[in-house]
Amino acid sequence: IELPSGRKVILSDTVGFISDLPTHLIASFRATLEEVLEAEIILHVRDVAHDETEAQKADVADVLKSLGVDLETRDEGKLIEVLNKSDLLDEDAAEAYAELATRDDNIILTSALNGAGVEELLSRLDDLLDGDTTSLHLAIEPQDGEAIAWLHRHGNVRQSEPDDDGITHVDVDLGGPEMGRFEKKFPLIVRGALAEFADAAE
Secondary structure (H helix, E strand, O other): OEOOOOOEOOOOOOOOOOOOOOHHHHHHHHHHOHHHHHOOOEEEEEEOOOOOHHHHHHHHHHHHHHOOOOOOOOOHHHEEEEEEOHHHOOHHHHHHHHHHHHOOOOEEEOOOOOOOOHHHHHHHHHHHHHOOEEEEEEEEOHHHHHHHHHHHHHOEEEEEEEOOOOOEEEEEEEEHHHHHHHHHHOHHHHHHHHHHHHHHHO
């Protein structure tokens, strides 16, 4: 999806959660939920109109904790609680949840049906990602086309222009995890960019 800033991000849905998940199934889910463990931001989408919404929240917390993600102690900048189905709430409940959301920037009251709160959610994602972003100018040789494709898939490419020598100049924003993965996968390109920056600073 595209955020208000123009940054493109990938949203990945997980399997559903159930209470009292058997140990052998937790082991199976671990591989499926690796994306949760590596995600820059976790969106915990709740059905707040459901009678058992608090119990469901506890079930999700328990399963994630068994997988190594503690929602209570996790960095707040990595978790947004999305209180969905606000359109089904009665007036008192809607006001109570709205008040809760006003006290915490990482709680967003939404309705997927009528779009309420969605713009606020996208803006909040933008804000959180801005705090952990590295901006790079890269000069990528013709033989490194794989790196350009990788940046388009995983980063926010603001500009990508080839010059007369076939070198592609890329301005890109990378989140923390993506920056680490790019540096590991294409170390020579990153090293060249850092050397160029150091030369320019002298």
